Amino acid sequence: MSTEELEMEDRSTDALSFEHITLGQKVLFGAGKAADFLVDEVRRKKAERVMVIAGGRELGIARQVTSHIDVHVWHDEVVMHVPVEVAERARVTAREKKVDLLVCVGGGSTVGLAKAVALTEKLPVVAVPTTYAGSEATNVWGLTKDERKTTGVDDAVLPQTVIYDPELTLSLPVDLSVASGLNALAHCVDSLWAPKADPINAALAVEGIRALSAGLPAIVQNPQDMRGREMTLYGAYLSAVAFASAGSGIHHKICHTLGGTFDLPHAQTHAVVLPYVLAFNAPHAPEAERRMAAAFSADTALEGLNRLRDEVNAPRRLSDYGFHPEDAAEAAQIALEIIPPSNPRSVTLKNLTDLLLAVTCGDDPASVPSDN
Incomplete structure (x- = not known):
């Protein structure tokens, strides 16, 4: 028996006592499938006024991913660490345009901005990551104000669907x-x-x-x-x-x-x-x-x-x-x-x-x- 197996056997006699919460989220994973996945999700959610959030570097990728859906409004002001004032401008846009679905294409800052909008506007989010940041799979939000970053937990910010397409990371140096x-x-x-x-x-x-x-x-x-x-x-x-x-x-x-x-x-x-x-x-x-x-x-x-x-x-x-x-x-x-x-x-x-x-x-x- 290996050392690792012995350790597992030793631990198996320990009493287990813990509380675990599994977050509810749909994950779609497949190379070259992001655009098709997104079409299906927009249809499933019956969304009619989609707001796409994507920063400058990801705009080309975002247009590729969203090529088969109707985009109601584009929002490209994405700033690292999500300053409160940047979040508020995105919230105003979503509110004024009567958006019913947020689609974010990009890294952690992009997903973070979508979460900031979802936090106050209670909109569903479909996240399409282009990096390995991981924010898309958590219910944690973060905002920066007066040189202090504040984080919190709220299920409203958890993207309902995550679309993972490894091909979208090829542009990442x-x-x-x-x-x-x-x-x-x-x-x-x-x-x-x-x-x-x-x-x-x-x-x-x-x-x-x-x-x-x-x-x-x-x-x-x-x-x-x-x-x-x-x-x-x-x-x-x-x-x-x-x-x-x-x-x-x-x-x-x-x-x-x-x-x-x-x-x-x-x-x-x-x-x-x-x-x-x-x-x-x-x-x-x-x-x-x-x-x-x-x-x-x-x-x-x-x-x-x-x-x-x-x-x-x-x-x-x-x-x-x-x-x-x-x-x-x-x-x-x-x-x-x-x-x-x-x-x-x-x-x-x-x-x-x-x-x-x-x-x-x-x-x-x-x-x-x-x-x-």
Whole structure:
């Protein structure tokens, strides 16, 4: 019997007690099928005034995906971290045009804007992702105001249908594919010690790690490799479902602070911060660490993640994106107020500042921070 089987046998005697909520959502997955899928969904919902949300980079893709439906109104003002004023303008447009269905085509910022509209206007959303952000599979919304990002949970923002077409990710450059895929991986990792972590979302997270670990290197080796993009998109969905159930852990609270207050790019920030959070928490969450290590096929979770980062030439330091060492203390103070008290390791201003300093400079994740 293998070590992993023995561990599973040991755990099988433990009493299970947890509460798990599975979100209701239709998922359609198939390469080259997005336009046909969307036609069927618009007909099924009997929508007559469709508002399509797509930013500048995704407009061409959006026109391709929506080529077989009647679009009532186009909205292309998409801004990272969804500023409140941007959301309000989209809401006004939806209201004035009497929209009855939102279709968003793009990455996390695009889906985030659709969610912001759905939050107040109570409109159904069909999401067509072009990245691996995962926002489309969660009921979490986020808005930025006065340099502070606020998030919340509301079932009204959960897209009723998600259309996954791996071909739509072909336009995503390799470096952004890597950052976006590691953002998805961060959902998996955080889901193993977030406030509502349970055995079901843990299982999804572990499978997500396996899929992403296989898919991302394949994309780097051959950006046109459809199997790699299928595996990465599949892993991103699993990661998001796990995250939607488990909630935001320390990693996401840090990254929301860095994005909302310091306007750092979303996917790259998650990709850079992830190994430092893993090194910070893993010794204090041995069961989660063992499961992640097995998913990476490595002796330790950090070893597996670092090997993957080397394979895909992952981004390494926050200083590359405009974050400075003198910003670390302020970011730590803000994040400390929102990090869940259930985090496996005690979080202090000192060790959180140390972590952020290390992330800024790209130090070895295993060497920091201190326990002070």
